[in-house]
Amino acid sequence: MSILHPPFRYDYVGSFLRPAELKKARADFERGAITAEALKAVEDRCITELVRRQQALGYQTITDGEFRRATWHLDFMWGFEGIGHRPTQTGLPFHDEAALIDDTFLTGKIRLAGEHPFVDHFRFVKALEDDRTVAKQTIPAPAQTLAQFWMPFNLETTKAFYTTEEALAADIADAYIAVLHQLYDAGCRNVQLDDCTWGMLADASAPEFFGTAPEGLADVQQAYKDINNAVIAGAPEGMVINSHVCRGNYHSTFASSGAYDPVADVLFGEENVNAYYLEFDDERSGSFAPLAKVSGGKQVVLGLITTKRPELENKADVIARIHEAAAYIPLDRLALSPQCGFASCEIGNKLTEEEQWAKLKLVKDIAEEVWGK
Template sequence: MTRLHSNPPFHAEHVGSILRPKALLEKRAQFEAQQCTKQELVNAENDAIAAVVKLQQDCGMRTITDGEMRRTFFFEGMFENLEGMTFVPNTPIEHFKAYLPYVAFYVMAGLSEVPSTYTTGKIKRTKGVHTEDFKYLKSCVKPEDVKHLKVNMLSPIWLHLRHGPEHTYDHSVYKNDDEYFRDLIQAYREEINELYELGCRNIQIDDPSFCFFCAQSMLDGMTKAGVDHAALLDKYISWYNVMTRDRPDDLVIGVHMCRGNYKGLHYCEGGYEAIAKKVFVDMDVDCFYLEYDDNRAGSFEPLQHLPLGKVVVLGLVTTKNGVLESASDIKSRVEEAVEVMVNGHPERSREDALKQISVSPQCGFASTVDGNPISEEEQRLKLELVVSVARMLW
């Protein structure tokens, strides 16, 4: 599915999370130790968000996020705020799919229980999930810049992939996956619609799941477990398409894919060949944020399948360490990607291919509150580098 949207991503993009400042980390620790009030923590988060907005603006970024300053983990927000879903702090590790790369990490770490969320009742969105956060983010920018703000939202397939139909929902509530996803996707549609009404024009769905489908270790594990991974991928794409169906022309919905981002670590490897044709062509979203900071993501060849009218955001600047990349090297890699797309299916001119590309860091700088092994100054230099390369190329 391809559409021409009136609000395409900028050529210099930022994926989402920013290192939490020391003052916020200290306030969070105080709150967890019951040494300050919730409002005091919120005030510290507000200050951090205002500062991180200024950081992004000073670096020349036009697409602005709140840096996920209110989150402990990137996947917080959606599920635990929907009616019918129950947070379970001690979910048995046996209720997680062992073939998932990060679950294998849990097992190696000796964990027997991991927090998760379980569907105990009919799923309903009875309140805004990210709407209040967006309202505060709006207050940090000029009215004319609201259209440049971006909201990060967890993928709707996150829980289902990690637990399967066996442990995602109570079977007295939902008999099958179709019933579960019907209500869940409706909740996502309602959230997206309200965000749009508030002025949001850019939503990024954070979804490592698709990169896990690129990992041969997971595909082998699924086959051994009797799971048809090709059919499951098709099912996930179909539900994404229900979620994004009939969205306004000036609303950009992108999907960020990565192979794990925990304190500079990743969980799996594998190029996009395994999913490119299905995902790039069949999934009704406007752009794909792809990890390309080292060889674990493979070559640019899968980009030959990118349809006209969609954008690929190449994550060429790593957030996993502080070593600053060369602007000329990044420019050369973009040129390499352009060449693949020019000779792709369909073919396109070099000028058109370049229009379909943006550059970004490969992931957030702090997918968890702990952040990656990188300093705030190194983070700033990397954001400035992304903007500098974009100015060179576009």
């Protein structure tokens, strides 16, 4: 796979709508009607078919669609010792809807005990690679895990085990680095860190989210950048690490809004990822001007095709926006993708599977027109 260097000119974030067969199997398992082995057999079958369609459409990235997860981020955290969860009673406040995902909290010190479950998930996808495709492993960014346990809603519980944010960050970083080495040993060379923290920091309500005065947000940005960079620095040599910056994605709703301007200096200038997958599908993302802050030779994958609505974008309009972005960062450092996953949580967004595939075909068609085949 040495000739494949992600990101590619057309790509996607990672999650796909769960097929009806998979949703039924998971519901059957949760009510005790089928075994874990039977559920895994359905997952394996659905993932194999998903990858076949990804490859048939011509994408060079393959993923398992996050089919073995309930959510894009929490399932990964549950793979560490010291983290517990239970069904939520209230949900997280998204625009017009509460996101009903498990409450997740500390039960002890965070550490990796044995092999993380996601490593075996990756092995399954790795075995489906061919000479034109490379498997991508998506996980929540270290900053996302730090935020989960140091934001006001969880802080009282966390402080039973960690008296300082620095001590918590150190244990999270150690656990993440250990997972990256396990993934590397399983053949993984393409990791995507999914990160909603920067979208929250760009929101007008950021001081309330993070429990600080507006001037305190600078320290929060530094802490999140530092933990991401610490993990990237500890990753195995030859592992490509990219980041997807999100504003929330649950049942076609969102959690935060705001242009990248307030976070651009730190996120784009100082975070040491290879590339950024960035949301630019509506006015909540602001202008392309902050892309001028993307340092070095880092690449940007423009999320110009929305996963939140089924309607197909106008090809000419998307191409015009790509060239608008190229006024701030060279066209050769740009690529195209949907703005987020199609099902960051098991419930999925409000479109059909065929509408999902039509979006992906449009991404490919546009990319080939702009950059060539």
